[in-house]
Amino acid sequence: MNKQSGKNAPNFEQWLSHTTERYQSTEELPEWDREHAIRQYAPSGKRQRWLQPMAFASFALSCVAVSLVVVQSYRADMAAEVDHRVAELVEQKLSVFEEQQKIRLAQQSKALRNDFRQQLSTSTTQLATYILATNRQERKDDMQNIVEYVNETREDDLTFYAQQLRRAEVAGPSTMLENE
Template identity: 30%
Template sequence: MTDKRDQRQHSKDDEQAFLDWLNQGDEAQETALADETWQSRQATANFVSQVSKHSQDASVPNWHREATFDNGIRQQSNTWWSQWLPISSMAFSCFALALVLFNVQLTTTEQGLTLAFGNANVANNGASGVENTADAERLNEQQLAQLSDVLDRRLQEFANQQKLILADHTNDLQAQQQSSNLQLASYILSTSRQERKEDFGDFIKFVNQQRKDDQLSQEIQFKQLEQTLLWQQTANTSSYQDKWQSQE
């Protein structure tokens, strides 16, 4: 790597020395350029310098500049089709103008092509015009009849499709309504059963509670009666004892 860098630096120094010699022509630089490569470059530079010193300025020759570009165009325009092109275009333009001015009409019939100028063919083709009008009317009537048939058929098909769609939709609605009714009925039955069950439970609880209350009231009455009887018995016993004592 260092050798390559040294070589690059040496070549740069030699190039700078050669440039200084070209610009200044110093003799000290000539001694520095002792290499064969730089000697060949020096000889080339001297030759170029001598040639430039001995060369003389020459005046520009007088020549027709436009002819250089016009010759090619003229040679191309000398073909046969390029000569007839303007004439043919002018002729076709005049022919088209004449067709417009004379009102030339080209019509196609069953017999062939008919070429007419202006309104000259009105009288000659009066009958054919009437026939053509009648044919056109008949054709229009046929087309209208066909069109009405097509429309009727399409409308009938559309009506049938709509009927099928409505029938399917009605069936779907009926099925959905039946399902909803079944769900509602099952819900009502389950709810009523639950309510009846709760009502029976409440009634049984009420009856049991009433029985308990009746039993309690009866027990209280029995106890009161028992106490009354005991009290009467005690009172009778005491009265008997008093009588016995008085008799004695």
């Protein structure tokens, strides 16, 4: 609060109390007939208040306004309740759908694993059968090659020894001993 400079300046509280004392003491209220003033504008006893058109219209519009406010309030409450119920129902349906999807996903995953295992087992069996068959054929081919090689070597040796014997017969027994 701002204080006025100087010691003689009154503050707000002093001014307010001084003004109220002066107002109360200066004027007295006049004496007048209040009932006469009200009776002057009061309806006569013959007419009822509801028969006055403005009063009836005012009352009717007030009733309509109150009923509209009540209906609007009720409607807003119902809309909020419906929104709440719809949200709950949607949440419930979503949780049920989520659970169903989890179950389906688990079943599908299990089926895929079983199919993969079966396919892997079948592939492994086929691969093993192929490898064994290929190894047997390769071993058979290798054995056949060895037998052919041994037979060719034997033929070559027999041919070589036969030539040596012919040379020995032609040259005689003494030359053979000299070569060694």
